[in-house]
Amino acid sequence: MEPAGTELAPGIRYAVTDRHGGFSGPPFDSRHLGGATEDSYQDVLRNRESTARELGLAPDRVVWMRQVHSATVARVSRPWGSDAPGLDAVLTDEPGLALAALAADCASVLLGDPVARLVGAAHSGRVGTLAGVVPNLVAAMAEAGAEPARMTALVGPMACGRCYEVPEPMRAEASATLPALWSTTRQGTPALDIRAAITAQLTAAGLTEIRHDPRCTIEDPDLFSHRRDHRTGRFASYIWLEDRSQGSVTM
Known part of the structure; x- marks a missing residue:
């Protein structure tokens, strides 16, 4: 993770964390950023605060979602705090307000x-x-x-299409809805390719600038993976608008 993040587009920065550099103990060691596990929530809060500061962000200016595997989207102008609604996408035009998506095999x-x-x-x-x-x-x-034609997308790390094994009926049903989901593991068993499906969705929506962090969470030990480790933490992908009134959001 680079201090102050990486430029996605002019005036827009992002960062993807890994599992290193935090305060949580095993099996959540150590930069665990999710709140819905058995890990100490105080350690999670310390991890969130230190990560925000490393990125040059105010810790109280990060929007965390209560992710529920939905298609619900909300526009936000500030963090929710403890009363976050269940949803899985947020947008903002507020400079310096970071949006965070958690993952441990799903895509951000x-x-x-x-x-x-x-x-x-x-x-x-x-x-x-x-x-x-x-x-x-x-x-x-x-x-x-x-x-959409002006947007840049970053599709983050996830369980890849060669590792995300599923039962054959699930693959058949899912790929009937989104054909790009159809995949096969390296062992020849049924699988789903979430990255290919999201890329197809973005393309159909009119985006042409689609970037990827191609790491597979199951294969990369630097990332949390629920499928690999079962009891584990969550890493996060952040995006924010630089505050032009204060210059670039850097340390």
Whole structure:
């Protein structure tokens, strides 16, 4: 993770964390950022605060979602605190307000339009991808003034199509809805390719600038993976608008 994040588009920065550099003990060691596990919530809060500061963000200016594998999107202007509704995508035009999506095999998708000065973040696993959370986020941003042709997307790490094994009936049902989901593991068993499906959804929505963090969570020990480890933490993908009144958001 680079201090101050990486530029996604002019005036828009993002960061993807890994599992290192935090305070949580095993099996959540150590930069665990999710709140819905058996880990000490105080350690999670310490991890969130230190990560925000490393990125040059105010810890109280990060929007965390209560992710429920839905297609629900909301526009936000501040963090919810303890009363966050269940949803899986958010957008904002507030400079310096970071949007965070948690993952440990599902995909995080970050979107930015540098002209409209809008950013969005989505959590899209199998259920959310089939429900259309990413196209819903694109549509919500377009309604707010963004243009898909101007947007840049970053599709984050996830369980890859060669590792995400599922029962054959699940593959058949899912790929009947989204053909790009159909995949096979390296062992020849049924699988789903969430990355290919999200890419197809973004392309159909009018995006042409689609970037990838191609790491597979199951294969990469630097990332949390629920499928690999079962009891584990969550890493996060952040996106935010730089505050032009204060210059670049850096340390």
